[in-house]
Amino acid sequence: MTLDSLSRDQLESLLAEQQQAYAELQQADLSLDITRGKPSAAQLDLSNDLLTAPLQDTKVDGVDVRNYGGGTGLPALRSIFAELLNIPVDQLIAANNASLSMMHDSLVFALLHGTPEEAKPWKDGPVKFLCPAPGYDRHFAICEHLGIEMITIDMLEDGPDMVAVREHVADPAVKGMWLVPTYSNPTGAVVSDAVAAELAALQAAAPDFRIMWDNAYAVHDLTDEHVKSADILGLCASSGNPNRALVFASTSKVTLAGAGVSFLGGSPENIAWYLSHTAIRTIGPDKVNQARHAQFLGSAQGVLDLMARHREVLVPKFETVQRILSERLGDHGVATWTSPKGGYFVNLDVVDGTASRVVQLAKEAGIALTPAGASFPYGRDPRDRNIRIAPSFPPLEELTRAMEGLATCVLLAAAEKALAA
Structure with a gap:
């Protein structure tokens, strides 16, 4: 059920549930980072031959x-x-x-x-x-x-x-x-x-x-x-x-x-x-x-072949993000997000006026997110709703924990706002 359809008693019950989940997050002593779209070590390993292969010739194109x-x-x-x-x-x-x-x-x-x-x-x-x-x-x-x-x-x-x-x-x-x-x-x-x-x-x-x-x-x-x-x-x-x-x-x-x-x-x-x-x-x-x-x-096709190997590393991470957002947030009507066919990010829009609160909650639980509003000039998101998710860098297990924690923060911030209205 979406938050809009809940009674006040139901909202208070949801808030209490998310507060408990958040307290458990804080007790887990997490240190997770999904701030920037950096390649993971597994992706960098795909090009390790650049570090060791000798040049075939020191003259190229004369x-x-x-x-x-x-x-x-x-x-x-x-x-x-x-x-x-x-x-x-x-x-x-x-x-x-x-x-x-x-x-x-x-x-x-x-x-x-x-x-x-x-x-x-x-x-x-x-x-x-x-x-x-x-x-x-x-x-x-x-x-x-x-x-x-x-x-x-x-x-x-x-x-x-x-x-x-x-x-x-x-x-x-x-x-x-x-x-x-x-x-x-x-x-x-x-x-x-x-x-x-x-x-x-x-x-x-x-x-x-x-x-x-x-x-x-x-x-x-x-x-x-x-x-x-x-x-x-x-x-x-x-x-x-x-x-x-x-x-x-x-x-x-x-x-x-x-x-x-x-x-x-x-x-x-x-x-x-x-x-x-x-x-x-x-x-x-x-x-x-x-x-x-x-x-x-070697060639343009060589680049595309290498990128196919990158894709093998990245796709499970993006699928994990989509799965957790859908399972945790999909029925509550508190967020929308992109399902990109390429690139390095998932764009998450939460309830208006709560993105800064979500980022703050996540930080206090040991989950580093890109600052709310970072994707806007001067860092000013007029609706305070936008959060950029970068799934590429952390190992899959850490990404999973970070996304579960983020979902808790989104629900907690949304319940807080709904009850304050």
Whole structure:
């Protein structure tokens, strides 16, 4: 029975039951963590050959990988990911670990030096970014750190709320937007081809409006179906806005998260712009690591084969999350959650006004959750209902205990609120 249908006596009985369950949680002296979407040790083990296999040759594509230079990265590796990302090889850069660094640098370069379309540095005027939410907290942290004003818009099942997007891009101060197009963090949404085409053709007041297309989960399927991302670069080019999109990706959740390779795709003009600035701060990426990756992965199919092995590790964890949420919360009407076909997260919406309380209860019971509101700009969830669940890192037994504990906290917070009404 849902909480809405319970009498006050029944609500008090439910509250007492959850208080008892919560007291037992606290007595268990737990130390569990489902805060961040990190690969587990079992997933990292899949790429241990990167640590031990000798390079077959120190010259790759005619380049001595031990030496300086090669700002665009090794063609051998770029060609593998160009196929996966649907980007021409000469429009794709391979750099060092963490695509977040490339996103940060792209914004800093625009703030300090302007863009190919507009030489005036962004810092010389107001700068605003559209932030579909729930979204990726690190995107929002970059904006906040750089003083870029964030505008929250809804992230829907097929992409950002385009009514809101069209409204806001009429402001020339709106210079761009963040977007995780495939298996969005944290909802698992996939931007449809129709929405991507509309974004590409959008009439924006800022001539250098940018879509920061963070394709972090381009190959991270949780089913046998491989979902391809929309060809945003091709759509932008055919719409007369070739420089609009900057595409980011990495091997962080493909090989070794702490020692991967990042990628930036863009128009030829954007690639030249980016390289003109990175040439000042680096004499080239870690080509030894790139050569190891090219050798280890072999081909685009090699990447997909490796991701199928990741899927074998991840699927039981995501199934456990779905099972516990359904069994513990499904009949009470106190929460909704996503059942993603890929990516690294499950998005949980609890009773309005209780997410902060749920996170607090969990913390006091030894279960670490991402802060309530973290998936919104400035950490402000207007409904205080959203919680991001990251099932990937803990062993299955720990994940099970964490989810059972989380369910207790959700029910306890919901019963408290219902009785306080």
